[in-house]
Amino acid sequence: xxxxxxxxxxxxxxxxxxxxxxxxxxxxxxxxxxxxxxxxxxxxxxxxxxxxxxxxxxxxxxxxxxxxxxxxxxxxxxxxxxxxxxxxxxxxxxxxxxxxxxxxxxxxxxxxxxxxxxxxxxxxxxxxxxxxxxxxxxxxxxxxxxxxxxxxxxxxxxxxxxxxxxxxxxxxxxxxxxxxxxxxxxxxxxxxxxxxxxxxxxxxxxxxxxxxxxxxxxxxxxxxxxxxxxxxxxxxxxxxxxxxxxxxxxx
Amino acid sequence: xxxxxxxxxxxxxxxxxxxxxxxxxxxxxxxxxxxxxxxxxxxxxxxxxxxxxxxxxxxxxxxxxxxxxxxxxxxxxxxxxxxxxxxxxxxxxxxxxxxxxxxxxxxxxxxxxxxxxxxxxxxxxxxxxxxxxxxxxxxxxxxxxxxxxxxxxxxxxxxxxxxxxxxxxxxxxxxxxxxxxxxxxxxxxxxxxxxxxxxxxxxxxxxxxxxxxxxxxxxxxxxxxxxxxxxxxxxxxxxxxxxxxx
Numbered sequence: 001x002x003x004x005x006x007x008x009x010x011x012x013x014x015x016x017x018x019x020x021x022x023x024x025x026x027x028x029x030x031x032x033x034x035x036x037x038x039x040x041x042x043x044x045x046x047x048x049x050x051x052x053x054x055x056x057x058x059x060x061x062x063x064x065x066x067x068x069x070x071x072x073x074x075x076x077x078x079x080x081x082x083x084x085x086x087x088x089x090x091x092x093x094x095x096x097x098x099x100x101x102x103x104x105x106x107x108x109x110x111x112x113x114x115x116x117x118x119x120x121x122x123x124x125x126x127x128x129x130x131x132x133x134x135x136x137x138x139x140x141x142x143x144x145x146x147x148x149x150x151x152x153x154x155x156x157x158x159x160x161x162x163x164x165x166x167x168x169x170x171x172x173x174x175x176x177x178x179x180x181x182x183x184x185x186x187x188x189x190x191x192x193x194x195x196x197x198x199x200x201x202x203x204x205x206x207x208x209x210x211x212x213x214x215x216x217x218x219x220x221x222x223x224x225x226x227x228x229x230x231x232x233x234x235x236x237x238x239x240x241x242x243x244x245x246x247x248x249x250x251x
Numbered sequence: 252x253x254x255x256x257x258x259x260x261x262x263x264x265x266x267x268x269x270x271x272x273x274x275x276x277x278x279x280x281x282x283x284x285x286x287x288x289x290x291x292x293x294x295x296x297x298x299x300x301x302x303x304x305x306x307x308x309x310x311x312x313x314x315x316x317x318x319x320x321x322x323x324x325x326x327x328x329x330x331x332x333x334x335x336x337x338x339x340x341x342x343x344x345x346x347x348x349x350x351x352x353x354x355x356x357x358x359x360x361x362x363x364x365x366x367x368x369x370x371x372x373x374x375x376x377x378x379x380x381x382x383x384x385x386x387x388x389x390x391x392x393x394x395x396x397x398x399x400x401x402x403x404x405x406x407x408x409x410x411x412x413x414x415x416x417x418x419x420x421x422x423x424x425x426x427x428x429x430x431x432x433x434x435x436x437x438x439x440x441x442x443x444x445x446x447x448x449x450x451x452x453x454x455x456x457x458x459x460x461x462x463x464x465x466x467x468x469x470x471x472x473x474x475x476x477x478x479x480x481x482x483x484x485x486x487x488x489x490x491x492x493x494x495x496x497x
Contacts, residue, residue, distance in 0.1 A: 050369055077375035088366040102374050105274050160373075 001026050002047065002158060002190055007056035009039075009046055009214075016042045017214045020056070026157075026190045029181055029204045033195055034211035035236060040194045043211065044162055047192070048080060049073055060158065078106055081151030081189075083161040083180075087143040089135040089150070095122070096131035099150045106154065121149035125179060141172035145179070152183060159184065161193040165200060177203045198237060201225065210236070261457050267379040268387065268453070281385035282392075289351050289386065289452075290393030296350060297343055297397050298404055304342065305405030306412035308333055313418040323419040327427020330409035332436070339401040340440040341488050344447035347394070348480040352455040355386060356476035359459025360469035368460070383456040387449060394448035395441045402440070439495045446491060447484050454480045 002024040009017040016039045024030040032040050045051040047058055049065060057066045060076050068076070089098050099118040103109050109117065122128055125145040135143055144164060151159060161180060165173040181204040184191040193200065201208060201222055208225055210218040212232050220228070225237060272278045309330045316325060359382055362368050371378040406428055413419045419427075458476035462468050 048373055050372060074375040077373060080373055082370065082373045084366045084370060086365055088370040090367055090370075091365075104277055105374065105376055 001059075001061055002192065003059040003062075004043070004047060005057050005059070007043070007046060007058065008054045009042055009051065010054055015214065017046070017053075020211075020214065020216055022209050022216050022219065024190055024192050024209075025207060027185065027188045028206035029184050029191045029193060030207045030209065031193050031195055031201060031205040032209050032211055033201060033236070034217075036196070038211050039214040040211055041162065042214075044160060044192070044194050048082060048160055049077070078102075078154060079157040081154065081156035081159045083144065083147045083151050083159070083164055085163045085166055087135070087140075087147040089143055089146055091135050093135075094131065095127070095133050095135070095138065095146050095149075098135070098146060099153050102150070102154050117153060118149075121153050122146075124152065124183070125149045140167050141169075141175065144168065144172075144176050148176075148179060148183070152187070155187065157189060159189045159191040161191070161195075163194055163196065165195065165197045170199070173197065173199060174203065180204060201237075260461070261453070264379060264383075264457055264460065265453065267377060268383045268456075270377060270380055272380055272384065273376060278381075278385055281381075282388050285385045285389035286393050288354070289389050290397060293347060293350055293397060294400070296346065297401050300343065300346060301339065301401040301404035302408035304338055305330060305334055305408030305410075308338065308405070309409030309413045309424075310416070310418070313413060313416075323423040324427035324430060326413055326419045327409070327424040328430050329427075330413075330424075331406055331428040331432075334405040334409070335402050335436050335440050339398050339405060340443045340447065341484070343398060343401045344394070344444065344451065344484055345481055347397075348447075348451045348455075348484060349477050351390070352451050352476045352480045353473045355452060355455035356459040356462075356473040357469055359383075359456055360462035360472045363460060363462045364465055364469060379456075379460065383453065383460070386452045386456060390448035390452045391445050395444050398440065398444045402437075439491075442495065443488065443491050446487050450483045450487060451480050454483055 004020055004022045004024075007017050007020040008015070020039075020043060032043060034040050042051065046053050053066050057064050059065065060079070063076065065073065065076055089095075090101065093101065096115070096118045099121050100114045103114045103117060107114075118131065119128070122130060125148050127142065127145055127149065130138070130142070130146075133142075135146070138146060159180070164176050164180060168176065177200050180191060180193060183189065193204070195201070205222040205225075208220060208222060209216055210225075210230075210233055212218075218225075218228065218230050218233055225233060228234070309326055312326045312329045316323075359368075362382070368378045368382070371381060410421075410424050410428075413424055414421055455476040458472040458479070459469075462472040
């Protein structure tokens, strides 16, 4: 479980996060949703330690990450897998080398064991046999799946996904969403997904946090978000014609 | 004020670059790759530049020797001295600041803007040490070899330029390059080279690592890396000359 308690973050005069508090449970897909510029990515970067919080704390299974020194943070980071918006694959390495990279750096596995693990992870994301491709030779959806394979190669306890569907077609988006959901349940991970995509909310959202003006504006389940009368959420959820029509049909 | 902050940030970066590596074996492999990228791949340009540089030094020396009292072997002597003391270590390092420096800054800068550095950090890898240390070690190791090759080729270039135009005979030029030779001059040149190698790799990595924005900013970082590496090389050259030669 990840707990975010009263986190504040500013950049000069710009106060991005205001006393943000939320809890992300294990074995669930937790979504952070909200409009652009409301602080979703800043929050995610604060949680994983890419940005330092001004005040407040972040607890990984009751271990206070925000107060840890660099060495202790490293231990927690080995338990974190992250899928970046642009995949962030190392472009000088093949698909297989990308997946084996964290194993090379942090385990004493033999090369044979690492290759076996890479094959397993690739099979898990339906990319068997694509070991020797370079990231530039992969499509956007394939790159995301390789990034997921790399993220799970170390059996992480926590998985972060920053806009996993951006730039993907609807069917590939659903594929990625389902993969994240399956892996979360299979490995009992604490998964945090940052997204704009309402399809993802409906498909995989076990617990949803709506961030607005840097505050935890609302939280609940996917069923609750459809029925809420909170105006900011209504503006966000029913911004598209498709959702408006859907709402009309449902009502 | 900005310069002071940047200098502080640069030295702060060096602290992390030289912190204990996670897995030495991975670093060894990366160092050999960098020796290939930074050193071996620069051999061509270093060779071409050195031959022509030596030829021009020899011709200019010959054209400026109006007095019949000056022996012809002076051409060889001056070609050797200027090549070893200044032209090979400094001019070739400035050229390498352009070639290697821009390469490093754009490589690291692109990794920054495409979140590859963030990915390393999230994994728990010390990204500065992983990315920069192998480049520094590779450059400090391989640059002296490049400069020694450059010294040799410059003298060869000078020799062919002078003998083919009959400005001096074979014997006179050879006597000149052997005359009053001091091993200390080569040591001085190599000490300078090691310092320049360190400056080129760390300054360029600094500009690449702290790139913010997108593709345009990577280009700007690359330009800044070359400009500041060159300025630092010239400053270091002045200081080292004062310290070692005087």
